[in-house]
Amino acid sequence: EDQVTQSPEALRLQEGESSSLNCSYTVSGLRGLFWYRQDPGKGPEFLFTLYSAGEEKEKERLKATLTKKESFLHITAPKPEDSATYLCAVLGTYKYIFGTGTRLKVLA
Amino acid sequence: EAGVVQSPRYKIIEKKQPVAFWCNPISGHNTLYWYRQNLGQGPELLIRYENEEAVDDSQLPKDRFSAERLKGVDSTLKIQPAELGDSAVYLCASSLEGYYEQYFGPGTRLTVT
Numbered sequence: 492e493d494q495v496t497q498s499p500e501a502l503r504l505q506e507g508e509s510s511s512l513n514c515s516y517t518v519s520g521l522r523g524l525f526w527y528r529q530d531p532g533k534g535p536e537f538l539f540t541l542y543s544a545g546e547e548k549e550k551e552r553l554k555a556t557l558t559k560k561e562s563f564l565h566i567t568a569p570k571p572e573d574s575a576t577y578l579c580a581v582l583g584t585y586k587y588i589f590g591t592g593t594r595l596k597v598l599a
Numbered sequence: 600e601a602g603v604v605q606s607p608r609y610k611i612i613e614k615k616q617p618v619a620f621w622c623n624p625i626s627g628h629n630t631l632y633w634y635r636q637n638l639g640q641g642p643e644l645l646i647r648y649e650n651e652e653a654v655d656d657s658q659l660p661k662d663r664f665s666a667e668r669l670k671g672v673d674s675t676l677k678i679q680p681a682e683l684g685d686s687a688v689y690l691c692a693s694s695l696e697g698y699y700e701q702y703f704g705p706g707t708r709l710t711v712t
Contacts, residue, residue, distance in 0.1 A: 495641075523699045534603070534690050534703030535642065578641055582699050586655055587632075589641030 493518045493583045497590035504569055504597050512564040512593045514579030524562050526555050527578040529592065535578055569597045601625070603704035605691050611710045617679035620707045623672070624693030631668060632701060633676050634690040642690055648674065649696075681711045 494517045504510055516524065523542055527535035539548040541557040548555045552573065554565040564577055576592040604623040612618050624631050629650050634642035645664065647655040650671040659666065663682070668674040678685055688708050692701040 525700060527703075532705070534692070534706050535701075537700045537702060540700050580641070586647070586657075587644055587701075589643070591639065591641050 493581070493586075493588050495579055495581055495588050495590040497577075497579050497593050499593060500591070501594040502596070504566075504595070506570055506597055506599050507568045509565070509567045509569070511566070512577055512595070514562040514564070514590055515560060516562070516579075516581045517560075518581045518583040518588070520584035522582040522584070524557055525580045525582070525587075526553075526562070526564055527580065529576045529578055538577075566595070569595075571597045571599050573597050603691055603693055603702055605689075605704035605707055607707055608705060609708050609710075611712065612681055614683055614711050615680040617677065618681055618709060619678075620676045620689050620691075620709075622674045622676070622691030622704060624674075624691070625702055627695065628693035628702070629671065629696045630694045631674050632692040632694075633666060633674070634692065636688045636690055636706070638687075645676070678709075681709075683711050685709060686711045 496515045498513045523540050525540050526538040529535045539555040544559045546557050552567050556563045574597045576594045578592045579590045580587050606621050631648040633645040636642045646659045646666050648668045666676045688706040690703055690706045692703040694701045
């Protein structure tokens with residue numbers, strides 16, 4: 492059965508304290524792995540797509556990486572405005588599956 | 600470019616009442632998705648349309664939920680009758696043909712009392 496697990500569930504960081512979020516997946520026929528950011532009361536906002544192991548994508552303070560079993564979202568020197576829930580999703584042979592997300596709080 | 604539009608943003612109804620949600624996708628996006636998101640959870644796919652055709656409705660509770668996408672543009676999701684467990688945020692998303700990244704609307708927060 493296709494599955495996506497994100498950890499940790501919640502993370503508190505001081506401004507400037509770098510860290511990583513994890514997304515472990517089991518899926519048949521991976522067609523893509525996606526990272527989204529969701530702010531309270533809003534829909535998810537697309538960040539990255541990764542297609543194959545070894546691929547990396549960067550955007551400002553965020554960097555996403557992919558292996559055959561997991562993906563990491565690295566946050567370098569975060570700022571308070573990076574506070575949000577970060578969702579991972581995988582697209583297998585037939586459908587999207589979302590993880591439950593990591594709630595990130597960056598303290599000034 | 601306008602994003603995905605959803606209405607209403609909030610809806611409060613009593614159980615057993617009907618409710619409908621409307622979604623207008625980004626212009627040119629032929630794929631449209633409806634999701635349900637419970638508090639603290641990720642979105643759960645209900646139905647996916649490619650143009651007018653529902654190509655994946657395996658997670659749609661068909662006894663009370665229905666959806667349509669006439670003319671392959673905007674879409675309506677209906678619940679009749681609503682149950683207490685239907686309280687959630689209903690999200691609509693769209694994507695371009697051949698691309699997998701989805702663009703979400705703000706969602707409709709449904710409360711069933």
